[in-house]
Amino acid sequence: MFKKLLLVVLMSVATRPTFAAKEVVDKIIATVNSEAILLSDMKKLQSRITKPGAIDESILLGEPIESLKSDKNAQLQFLIREKLITAEIKRQNLSVTDDKVDAEMNQLAKRGQMTRPEFEKFIVKQGLTVEDYKEIQKNKMERQGFFENEIVSKLRITDEDAYGEYQTKNPNYKPxxxxxxxxxxxxxxxxxxxxxxxxxxxxxxxxxxxxxxxxxxxxxxxxxxxxxxxxxxxxxxxxxxxxxxxxxxxxxxxxxxxxxxxxxxxxxxxxxxxxxxxxMDPQFLKYKDQIKGYLSEKNFARQLKNWFESKKQDAYITIYDNAT
Structure with a gap:
């Protein structure tokens, strides 16, 4: 009699519906053309924010990195911009091989006066795995190639531009x-x-x-x-x-x-x-290259922002209601 009762109890447990909420493993929160952005992508980004050098600040478009920490909408927009750049890198065939990434890491280790194993230990101390760092470095190298092709090569900063900026910042100066x-x-x-x-x-x-x-x-x-x-x-x-x-x-x-x-x-x-x-003012000649560098960065940021706005208008972007 006891065995029959135990069997009934076990069967009732096995067949009883479970009403506890199931944890969502992953879901699509947005699409950029045919590319999905997953909830796990946002969680990875939230983890990257806390690790030195893991965020490409150029894609922040002038906003401080702190703006990402608690703003999920800003995080989603960042991920959309990453997708747009990645698609363009593929289209322009600017992908970087693993061998080139390894060579760059060797150079970074050398500049830091470390052996490759020491460099990898240093990476781990920063809270990253070596594979994560390789992916970050690969993305960085590919984006540098894209930025050079699409924006930097088109910037023209002359000495006259720099001189005009100097005079603007020094209104009392007379040549x-x-x-x-x-x-x-x-x-x-x-x-x-x-x-x-x-x-x-x-x-x-x-x-x-x-x-x-x-x-x-x-x-x-x-x-x-x-x-x-x-x-x-x-x-x-x-x-x-x-x-x-x-x-x-x-x-x-x-x-x-x-x-x-x-x-x-x-x-x-x-x-x-x-x-x-x-x-020309000798002080201007002393700082001319720095002023040109400042103007280049300023124009780069403006042109990159314009590029993103143009690409977003041309892309099919869907953000789902439960994205953030």
Whole structure:
């Protein structure tokens, strides 16, 4: 009787439905084109966040890494960007072989003055397995190739760009102009009447200039300086060689601009600045390469962000309701 009762109990336990909640092993939380992002991918990312060097900060698009730690939506967007880059790496055939990854790890060990086994022990101390580190390094190398092809090769940062940035950050700085090439149309008050008549002639020529007539043609026709210089060219002068009123008049001109009528002791002038040479601040020359590096990083981040926005618009991205 006891054996029969025990058998009934065991059978009832075996066939009784289990109402305890089952743990979800994995699920799809988003898709990028045909590629799935799994819940386990997000958990791996959450683990990577805590490990030095395991997150590619360029994909953060300027946000601090702390922004990922508690924001699951930010984590999901990061994973989507990773998928977009991985797809492009495959499309451009930029995959890196395991041999190249091993060679790079050997170089890293050498630069750290470690043997390969010592380097691998160091990796483990950082909370990573060697295989995890290899995968991180492989992704890094592939992305570097992609960044070089898609963005860095298209960046153009000139010395002029760097100089403009320097002047923006130093608004009180004024470049030293140390050489001018100048032309003039001169109106002599001792010819053809008194000073007022010379001023009237000067204003009449100025109106012709403003109407679009050639400075050189007008200089050859109306110049009264008696030098016979073609196109009114005075010559090239260093700072301090011209009279102060002349230097002040042309100081704010861009090349090929002309002044209004300028009055001096000699008479009336319309000057044209043909060219000028400036001396750059020695402090700028000292930091020029650093400024260009800063501008390159700034432009890289902006171009990468634009690339992601463009790719997201072209991709089929689905985020499921239970993703976060």
């Amino acid at each position: 030293n102009v140390n050489e001018f090439k100048v032309a003039q149309i001169f109106f002599n008050p001792r010819l053809k009447g008194e000073g007022e008549a010379a001023l009237a002639r000067a204003n009449a020529v100025l109106e012709k200039l403003k109407a679009g007539e050639s400075y050189e043609t007008l200089a050859n026709k109306f110049n009264e300086d008696g030098s016979g210089n073609k196109d009114g060219i005075l010559g090239t002068f260093k700072t301090g060689e011209l009279k102060p009123e002349t230097e002040n008049a042309i100081a704010g001109l861009s090349e090929n601009d002309y002044t209004d009528v300028v009055r001096t002791k000699q008479g009336f002038h319309i000057f044209k600045l043909l060219s000028k040479k400036t001396t």
